[in-house]
Amino acid sequence: MSQVQRMSRLMVKTLRDDPADAETISHKLLVRAGYVRRNAAGVWTWLPLGKKVLDNVSAVVREEMDAIGAQEVLLPALLPREPYEASGRWEEYGELLFRLKDRKGADYLLGPTHEEIFTQTVKDQCVSYKDLPVMLYQIQTKYRDEARPRSGVLRGREFQMKDSYSFDITDEGLAESYALHRAAYQRIFTRLGLDHRIVSAVSGAMGGSASEEFLAPAAAGEDTFVDCPACGYAANTEAVTFPADRAEPADASSVGPMEELDTPDTPTIESLARQLDVPASATLKNLLVKVDGEIVAVGVPGDREVDLGKLGEHLAPAVVELVTAEDFAGRPDLVRGYVGPQGLAKVRYIADPRVAPGTAWVTGANKPDTHARDVVCGRDFEVDDYLDVVVVEEGDPCPSCGAGLRLGRAIEIGHIFQLGRKYADTFQLDVLGPQGKPVRVTMGSYGIGVSRAVAALAEQTADAKGLCWPAEVAPADVHVVAAGKAAQIELALDAAERLRAAGLRVLVDDRAGVSPGVKFTDAELIGVPRILIVGRRAAEGVVELKDRRSGESEELPLTDAVAKLTA
Amino acid sequence: MSQVQRMSRLMVKTLRDDPADAETISHKLLVRAGYVRRNAAGVWTWLPLGKKVLDNVSAVVREEMDAIGAQEVLLPALLPREPYEASGRWEEYGELLFRLKDRKGADYLLGPTHEEIFTQTVKDQCVSYKDLPVMLYQIQTKYRDEARPRSGVLRGREFQMKDSYSFDITDEGLAESYALHRAAYQRIFTRLGLDHRIVSAVSGAMGGSASEEFLAPAAAGEDTFVDCPACGYAANTEAVTFPADRAEPADASSVGPMEELDTPDTPTIESLARQLDVPASATLKNLLVKVDGEIVAVGVPGDREVDLGKLGEHLAPAVVELVTAEDFAGRPDLVRGYVGPQGLAKVRYIADPRVAPGTAWVTGANKPDTHARDVVCGRDFEVDDYLDVVVVEEGDPCPSCGAGLRLGRAIEIGHIFQLGRKYADTFQLDVLGPQGKPVRVTMGSYGIGVSRAVAALAEQTADAKGLCWPAEVAPADVHVVAAGKAAQIELALDAAERLRAAGLRVLVDDRAGVSPGVKFTDAELIGVPRILIVGRRAAEGVVELKDRRSGESEELPLTDAVAKLTA
The missing domain is CATH 3.40.50.800 (Anticodon-binding domain)
Structure with a gap:
């Protein structure tokens, strides 16, 4: 039984004013109420009150992980380079990875997530299909050298995370381990008192197939998501995918021939639409990118933005980069600010489904200070690939039912992945199968930001007077x-x-x-x-x-x- | 209430054979019984059974720290360079410190111990003497880049430690905080079932005045300690100090004049004693060292070794180094292997109290292949300083009662320090005192190796069949x-x-x-x-x-x- 905590003895100094650098509610209030203290950018101390809340969150996570039969372990944070070299993530993580050398000059990293090491662990410890399925978890300190650590403990460079990993020999087994985690996560966030949504997500650098995010709606969130009030569909905006066959052909028979226009000083859609007095949605914006070094044009209506994240997901594992001034230098056919698809014979053209056959557009004429109008898709230019690559906007049609989507900001508090055999292939993780032959293992990976959950709770529950904790996590x-x-x-x-x-x-x-x-x-x-x-x-x-x-x-x-x- | 753990599902793979590289009982058995797994030199994973034992140890530590009113916090492991630069430990720790840079090139370290950061924390949070005394603790991951990480989790490079810090305004307050910790540590180790001794210790790089170690006797231990069966005195061998005035004068009136002897090929005490047929204890060994760059000779009886640790403690903050061949080059008065104090007019001579006035010795004659006998202290040479600098041996007299000491090996499981105002001075940690004036704070620092305690328990309790845990820590x-x-x-x-x-x-x-x-x-x-x-x-x-x-x-x-x- 815990002791009575006396404020006369407890180290808690409250502040009347917000810290100068704080932008979010949780950052302001957790500092002002004496829960956390900053040591460096994205590096925080949990003071006595904060440590209690952190422990309460951890306890709920631990109970629910134990309840689904996951086994708790503790892996080191200081990890050798080799396994991450093998998986490719030593390079892929780029500057996000804290790297260091020991006294002998050997390379180490501070673990950002532990797929590699858990795979090696199970390869060591599990020999037969009888040893599987197994689910392992830890509540442990993670390190990511974020470019802009901010918002207090919401996005730290050192933070507490519950990460777990499942190991199965069949796809059905993986689906079951995934479902167990999904249900456990719902119980965890409900018990914590966190308003949350489960949304479809993209797998990103993690690799693998299916993945879902648990989002806590909050203005301070760095993720945007959509949900559909009509059918309940929900997804991270990066994961919203409209079927590319939504490109409905239009009748272009009454459209006149393509015509060039003298349009000086109109390098932007805004300036063009103003000069020609047409809506931005009638113009065709053509973004040039490099895909594995080759220049590709991406066409979207002028009132929409290209979502480079979605584009990258579509084209992975190819690497997508923006073009530079040097790229234009050697290509006189590409006139910066005046590109039109009708003049791009040698360039692959990817377009949003809204650029459907028969639609007519105002677009660049591939000459300085010149645009063209009545440029008809299928007549004046061809689309090589239709891909959904625009940034989702409020009111866009739901990909599931067509109703208008709502857009919201949220904090990612959990993420579950069906990794499949990516890491098992890298480390040749096999067990002896029921037929006496080696069987490759299939994996899932599941994370909860424990310290971030504290910040998310503060964001969702605070009021004008201060913090206002749900019962289960209150200090x-x-x-x-x-x-x-x-x-x-x-x-x-x-x-x-x-x-x-x-x-x-x-x-x-x-x-x-x-x-x-x-x-x-x-x-x-x-x-x-x-x-x-x-x-x-x-x-x-x-x-x-x-x-x-x-x-x-x-x-x-x-x-x-x-x-x-x-x- | 915990669930039944089923071996059919638990990830535990036992081994019949000892791991090839394992030397100690705990290393062998913790690996064989599936408690831990090695990730890199000195970097370990706690598997499900091991995690339970680690948690049980942590729980006992936590309960007893809470019971003395210490408050739990959690500090980061990734720490900025500046505070350690200010205390001098960024340099002092040498290669023991893991250092790294972030993406902006700023210097960081992985915390080996947190005196600096706790001092800063209290400077932030405590304003008045009314806010003190305060005792803070954490159970947290520490990093030290040991030169020879070995013995499994007994001496890791990443390990779990409970560190706590006390802050008082008076010396009496510090003494009380220290006593509270001392008593809590006794309860902790008793509850864990660890056989332990409290011994006087030297403060080393930590700085400060009084300090004691908690040692768990075990053959695998890296510490040696003495205890006295007669009076109960106990100390780390490095901390055993005989009063220098124990140099009891002898009567040299019957000793003949100093005489030189031709002693070819006798550069060692062993060869000299053999050739002259005298006991090694009748010879005088003279070790040359550099103290802040100046050459100093240290004289001890030929059958004893110089304890460089003790010598360093005596002469601190001066830096003690061994002399090199180059140092001899410029000094024709120093003949390597044949140094005698009677020819060292220009060299400071430090001697063990056994080299008392009136004692006669066989020693070097400061010429190649030549020794001298009947070299009498006080007649033929003078001692500048008497210091106790010999390595303690079994049977040496107890400094407290004079009875014969016993020597043993042990594992350091805890260390408590009265730091005093060293760190408070560095960071100008003052609070407003009862008289309205600033008062400098005085500190204590207290550590328990939590993961090491698991290894120590394994060492002390295992038998020929395997591990054999005390009830409170068993999985x-x-x-x-x-x-x-x-x-x-x-x-x-x-x-x-x-x-x-x-x-x-x-x-x-x-x-x-x-x-x-x-x-x-x-x-x-x-x-x-x-x-x-x-x-x-x-x-x-x-x-x-x-x-x-x-x-x-x-x-x-x-x-x-x-x-x-x-x-």
Whole structure:
């Protein structure tokens, strides 16, 4: 049973003002309420109150992982280069990876995620199909050298993560391990009190096939997602894929022949649309990129943006880069700012399905200061490949039912992947199968940002007065505030001890010489769900019980308050 | 309540043979019993069974730290260079420190211990003497790039440590915080079941005044310590200090004049003693060292060794180095292998108290192939400083009572320091004092090697059959072994469930197709304190209950066995 935490002894210094560099709610409030302290960009200390919340989140994660039969282990963070060299991620991670050398000059890294090492572990420990399936997890410190670490513990360079890995011999087994994790994650986030959505996701650098993200909607989130109010479809915007065959042909028989226009000083869609007095959606924007070094043009309506992430996903494993001024130098056929598909015989042309056969466009004429109009797809130019590559916008049709999509910002709090055999192939992870022959293992990988979940909870639950924790993660169940006089402090400590004896986790503000007003403000900032005030009627045994979220309070005898809190 | 752990599902692969590179008991057995797995030199994974033991040790540490009012926090391992630059340890740690750069080229280190950062934390969080005393702790991953990482988890390069720090405004306060930690450490090691000694220690690179070590006697230990069977004195051998005034004068009136001897080919004490047929203890060995670059001679009896650690402690902060061949080159007065104090007018001479005034010696004559005898201290040469600098040996007199000391090897499992104001001075850690003026804070620092404690426990408790854990740290309370038939497995699972429901942590070997012999051997190797065998008399409801340590066993009805185990 935990001890009563006395504010007179607890190391918690609250601040009235937001830290100068803080942008997000969680960053501001976790610092102001004395939960965390910054050591360096993206590197944080968890102070006593913060450590309690972090532990409470970890405990929920641990219970639910144990409940699905996952086994807890602890891997090192300092990892040798070789396995990451083998998987290709020593290079692929680029600057995101913290690399270092030991005293003998050997290369090491600080683990950003542990697929390689878990694969090696299971190769060591599991010999037969009888040893599988196995699910392993750890709650451990991860390192990623983010380009712009910010938002406090929401996106750190050193952070706490629960990562787990499943090992099966069949695709059905993997699907089951994945489903177990998916259900466990739903229970975890529900117990934590996190509003969350499960959305389709792209697998990115992780490799593998199916993957879903758990998103916590919040203005401070760095992810955008869509959901459909009509059918419930939800996806990370990068993963929204409209079928490319949505390109519905138009009738171009009444469109006149292509015509060139003198359009000086119109290198942008905006300037072009203004000069010609046409909507941006009637213009055709052509973005040049390099795909494995070869120049490719991507055509989308002028009012849309190309989503380079989606384009990269479509074309993977090819590498997509933007073209540079040097790339134009050797190509007189490519006139910067005035590219049109009708003049690109030697360039592969990828287009959004909206650039359908028979549609007519205003676009570049492949000459300086010149555009062309009535440029008809299928007549004046051909599309080599239709791909959905535009950035999704609010109101775009749902790929599942066609209704208008809603767009939102969210924090990624979990991600589950069906990796398949990518890492098993790299490390030749086989076990002896039921028929006595080696069988290649198939894997899943599953992550929860434990420290990020604390920040996400703060973002979703805080109000104007401060933090406002859900019961399961709060640093205490009750915050007892002694108004100030010695007798009130005595009574408050007595009440705290009774609540503790009844099994509650209790924080008591027993500070002498601190005004009641400061104590109330601190209690609201710290955000324990229930506040018990031992104040002016303490002598008659009457206290005030306040709900932190609703602000509702009632005066009642201490005995009744204790009974109510421990009910 | 924990779940029943089923061997059929648990990732634990036992080995019959010791790993090739393993030298110590704990290394061999923790690998063979499937507790740990090596990732790189000094870098280890804690597999499911090992993670449980590590958690059990951590839980005991946490409870006892909470009980003395220490507050748990979590600091990062990735730390900026500046605070360690300020304390001087960025340089002092030398190659022991893992250093790295981030993507912007800024210097970081992986924390080997956190005095600097805790000092900064308290400077931030504590303003007034009313905020003190405060004791903070963390159980966290530490990094030290050991020159020879070995012995498995006994001396890793990445390891788990509990480090705590106390902050007081008075020396009495520091003494109290230190005493609280000392008592907590005694309770921790007693609860863990570790045989341990508290010995005086030297503070080393940590700085500060008083310090004591907690040592776990074990053959695999890297520390040597002495204890006195007569008076209970105990110290790390490096910290044994005999009073220098123990140099009791001898009467040299009957000793003849100094005489030179032709002694070809006797550059060592051994060869000299053999040729002259005198005991090594009658010869005087003179070791040349450089102290801050100046050559100094150190004289000790020929049968003793100079303890460079003790010499360094005596002369700190001066830096002590051995002399090189180049150092001799410019000094014709120093004849290598034939140095004698009677010819060292220009060299400072430090001697062991045994080289007392009036004692006569055989020593070098400062000429090649020549020694001198009847060289009398005080007559033929002078001692500038008496210092106790010899390596302690078994039977040396106890500095406290004079009785013969015993010598032993041990593992350092804890270390407590009264740091004083060293770090507070570096970071100007002051708080507002009771008189309204700033008061400089005084600090203590306290460490327990959590992962090392696991290895120390294995070293102390293992027997010929395998690991043999004390109850509080064992990965389970009972290991239920089902002999092999389906009915026996059923009954074993049933027994396991009953034991679990009664609050015990249960491991059950329910593997099908594994022989009873292998299961018994595995159970003994894994080392859970009590083994319940569901075997040949299972059908009649009779099982065998075995004590892992004593090997004693009895047959009894299952109901009685359950009652006995849960008593």
